Amino acid sequence: VYQVFESVAKKYDVMNDSMTLGIHRVWKDILIHKMNPFPGMLLLDVAGGTGDIAFRFLNYVRSARERQLQRRLKHHQNLSWQEISESYQEEKCKSLGDSQVVVCDINKEMLKVGKQKAQHLGYSEGLSWVLGNAEELPFDDDKFDVYTIAFGIRNVTRIDLALEEAYRVLKPGGRFLCLEFSHVSNPLLSRLYDLYSFQVIPVLGEVIAGDWKSYQYLVESIRRFPPQEELKAMIEDAGFLKVDFQNLNSGIVAIHSGFKL
Amino acid sequence: VIRCQLSPPQRPLQASAVLRRASDEQKKEPLASSSQQQFDSHPTDHQPEQEPQGPRPSYTGQGGQESEDYESEEQLQHRILTAALEFVPEHGWTAEAIAEGAKTLGLSVAAAGMFHSDGSELILHFVSQCNTKLSDLLEQEQKLVQLGEAEKKPTDQFLRDAVEARLRMLIPYIEKWPQALSILLLPHNIPSSLNLLTSMIDDIWHYAGDQSTDFNWYTRRAVLTGIYNTTELVMMQDSSPDFEDTWRFLENRVADAMNMGNTANQVQSTGEAVVQGLMGAAVTIRNLAGLNQRR
Numbered sequence: 001v002y003q004v005f006e007s008v009a010k011k012y013d014v015m016n017d018s019m020t021l022g023i024h025r026v027w028k029d030i031l032i033h034k035m036n037p038f039p040g041m042l043l044l045d046v047a048g049g050t051g052d053i054a055f056r057f058l059n060y061v062r063s064a065r066e067r068q069l070q071r072r073l074k075h076h077q078n079l080s081w082q083e084i085s086e087s088y089q090e091e092k093c094k095s096l097g098d099s100q101v102v103v104c105d106i107n108k109e110m111l112k113v114g115k116q117k118a119q120h121l122g123y124s125e126g127l128s129w130v131l132g133n134a135e136e137l138p139f140d141d142d143k144f145d146v147y148t149i150a151f152g153i154r155n156v157t158r159i160d161l162a163l164e165e166a167y168r169v170l171k172p173g174g175r176f177l178c179l180e181f182s183h184v185s186n187p188l189l190s191r192l193y194d195l196y197s198f199q200v201i202p203v204l205g206e207v208i209a210g211d212w213k214s215y216q217y218l219v220e221s222i223r224r225f226p227p228q229e230e231l232k233a234m235i236e237d238a239g240f241l242k243v244d245f246q247n248l249n250s251g252i253v254a255i256h257s258g259f260k261l
Numbered sequence: 262v263i264r265c266q267l268s269p270p271q272r273p274l275q276a277s278a279v280l281r282r283a284s285d286e287q288k289k290e291p292l293a294s295s296s297q298q299q300f301d302s303h304p305t306d307h308q309p310e311q312e313p314q315g316p317r318p319s320y321t322g323q324g325g326q327e328s329e330d331y332e333s334e335e336q337l338q339h340r341i342l343t344a345a346l347e348f349v350p351e352h353g354w355t356a357e358a359i360a361e362g363a364k365t366l367g368l369s370v371a372a373a374g375m376f377h378s379d380g381s382e383l384i385l386h387f388v389s390q391c392n393t394k395l396s397d398l399l400e401q402e403q404k405l406v407q408l409g410e411a412e413k414k415p416t417d418q419f420l421r422d423a424v425e426a427r428l429r430m431l432i433p434y435i436e437k438w439p440q441a442l443s444i445l446l447l448p449h450n451i452p453s454s455l456n457l458l459t460s461m462i463d464d465i466w467h468y469a470g471d472q473s474t475d476f477n478w479y480t481r482r483a484v485l486t487g488i489y490n491t492t493e494l495v496m497m498q499d500s501s502p503d504f505e506d507t508w509r510f511l512e513n514r515v516a517d518a519m520n521m522g523n524t525a526n527q528v529q530s531t532g533e534a535v536v537q538g539l540m541g542a543a544v545t546i547r548n549l550a551g552l553n554q555r556r
Binding site (some may be wrong): 035036040041145146174241242257259261 | 357366367368371373
């Protein structure tokens with residue numbers, strides 16, 4: 001797995017776009033929207049290499065924070081001069097409101113690409129990049145509000161260990177979100193999807209990234225991955241409650257969500 | 262119906278101890294009777310919903326996979342929502358209020374993700390809580406009457422007091438209540454909100470002593486629903502001290518409703534009288550015109 005992603009890192013984003021025809025951006029947006037982050041939340045994005053989820057999270061939090069500040073200002077309209085001057089002396093309004101993202105990935109190359117992207121796009125605060133294995137996270141217990149793993153869990157050898165680690169590092173009340181390719185239930189769509197996966201994707205891999213084998217591996221790992229209900233059962237086994245999944249594009253991708261209660 | 266009213270102290274949070282054993286809770290708190298004449302909807306009233314006893318509609322509606330021993334997810338959700346009510350005046354009926362509520366219970370703000378992001382569950386929870394309080398109140402009053410300690414009120418007074426008591430529970434949240442009303446009217450909320458409304462009205466009539474089994478049942482409930490809704494709307498934009506205008510409006514509407522019965526009869530008898538008068542006039546004219554003569 002390590003070698004696959006080592007070779008794939010630089011072209012990762014380009015390949016994502018071409019393979020999914022750009023829909024992966026929508027999927028990730030839906031994931032963040034479902035998460036509905038508030039300013040002050042701590043996110044752990046595992047296998048988040050190039051940082052897509054992290055950037056979206058920061059954007060969302062920034063706009064939520066702006067709205068919050070605007071509301072506070074409106075509320076201030078009725079205050080006396082004394083109170084207004086006092087509020088100015090309070091600490092400067094932080095544009096992110098203390099939210100933080102920790103991007104954790106097993107692969108140094110992916111992290112490097114991610115850091116470069118962050119610099120390029122201008123994300124300076126609220127981001128940390130950590131090298132780590134999803135089956136054995138280098139974090140303390142009860143630390144994070146949300147744990148996400150987008151298109152990463154199928155690459156984990158022992159999914160149950162990763163789920164247990166997720167449970168461990170989440171705060172009580174914390175949320176586990178998993179975005180992953182899954183089982184298509186519609187038979188017609190399933191046939192088309194199979195056709196597309198096995199014929200088109202490796203070819204794209206060869207043409208764009210010069211790597212047939214990695215994308216062959218990718219498509220096969222998608223097929224081997226447990227379907228929605230099974231993954232839901234595994235998440236419940238790790239101790240999460242209120243586990244649910246949402247199919248996107250009738251099963252091509254599914255978002256699983258669970259809470260540590 | 263004796264209910265456990267709990268006010269849990271600040272509890273330090275262990276890793277998975279958020280879901281407490283429900284049996285522990287019951288051992289701890291002695292049964293306290295709910296406050297009787299106070300319409301005080303103190304927001305931190307914790308009322309874990311044990312499986313529904315009595316005619317209380319549960320809008321989340323399922324048994325779920327709770328085992329008997331541990332607090333179920335549903336009960337935890339109720340606790341979070343109850344805690345969130347405190348933050349409603351500041352944040353409105355939104356996911357932020359729920360997040361703040363979760364924070365006070367020691368949970369991460371991400372727990373607000375358990376609920377719909379538009380805050381509907383919070384509002385439904387609040388309405389359901391108010392209705393339950395109202396039922397309890399009416400039952401207490403009924404007990405007093407049965408014990409002979411209080412006078413039985415005439416129907417219009419009873420209805421007025423019940424509606425007033427229920428509307429007074431809205432007072433702490435009155436600023437954000439229009440927002441709540443509009444959310445309750447969203448299509449996906451209408452079944453639940455209608456359900457809560459009709460059961461509340463049903464409760465009020467039940468305690469008012471209504472035992473009709475004919476069409477009256479429907480008309481009475483429809484009338485009271487109309488009165489309640491219009492009074493609620495009046496209350497939204499009422500700025501008089503202690504909502505006097507609203508209560509006066511309520512009085513008038515209830516009086517109208519009471520009179521409707523009489524008015525219906527009056528209209529009918531007037532109608533009959535008019536018809537008879539016309540008939541008499543017609544006969545007179547025929548007499549005068551000589552058409553009535555029999556040969």
